[in-house]
Amino acid sequence: MDTTAPEFSLPNAAAGPDPFSVAHLPPETRFAVLFFQRDHYCTNCRNQVQEIADRVEAFRARDAEPVSVVPEPLDRVEQWQAEYDLPYPLLADADASVGDAYDQPVRFSLLGALSDFLGRMPQVVILDRNGSEANLEVVYTYSSDSTFDRPSIDELLATLDDLAADGETTSADG
Template identity: 65%
Template sequence: MTDPVSEFSRPNVAAGPNPFSLSALPDNVAFVALFFQRDHYCTNCRSQVQDLADRIEEFHERDTEVVSIVPESVDHVEEWQSRYDLPYPLLADPDASVGDAYDQPVRFGILGALSDFFGRMPAVVIVDRRGDEPVIAATHRGRSTFDRPDINELIAELDELRSA
């Protein structure tokens, strides 16, 4: 899969450039793993960001930057940062436009469209920045709030992409 990448700029309340954009990353970042979280209150999302923080060095060893994107206000996202002290970019996407650009799934029809709490599902998009233009190298679109790729699976996928 080599779909084009949508560039964006969003407030970053954690490590890295603020505002954050893919083009602002250093050239030595070969991959970007974009984790599209459901919302500020999602306990699965909160666990995932902490698990990623615990294993951030494994991603960095693979020239990969981890980025979590939360469809919430800067204030809500800052609460996560003050609680979890994440060592990677944590972005506020209050209008969910980045999630929409990367086709973060929304379920439950009109009810899901009205509220991220009911409808927005988690997603992970791996961007490959090694070519002339960045491309989407892999995606995982959750079908439920629990449907998230295992970190070991993501690490293995990055290893495969690096060797290709």
């Protein structure tokens, strides 16, 4: 399995650099936790970004930066920021190219484009910067089976603790 993380740069509607790329994170940030959301209308996604905001300091205490990626144009992502005032990066992936690069496919192709419940499923990817951008690698993925299938924040924090302790690659499928 190739664990090299695809590079990207996306518009950021919230805290942090704009445009955002993992390379712009401070050197002391070892992990980037990418939350690939379904879409602008997803209630569970909206709840998740708020829960992440409530626990952002727990991520940062583990040298990790949470980053939400929404497959929508910047104006829609800006609506989330206006509503939730998120203290971490909230990225607009208007053409869904970053989601595609990280293997967050649209389920059922054309039907997925027509129906919210058949479209993209949420996904979480943890990247380990390991001290340099040249070593950026995917060390954890969680691919959801439904809009409700997401790892809890506590599970992700425990995973970050494990990764920091032993550096092993982990994969979880819902």
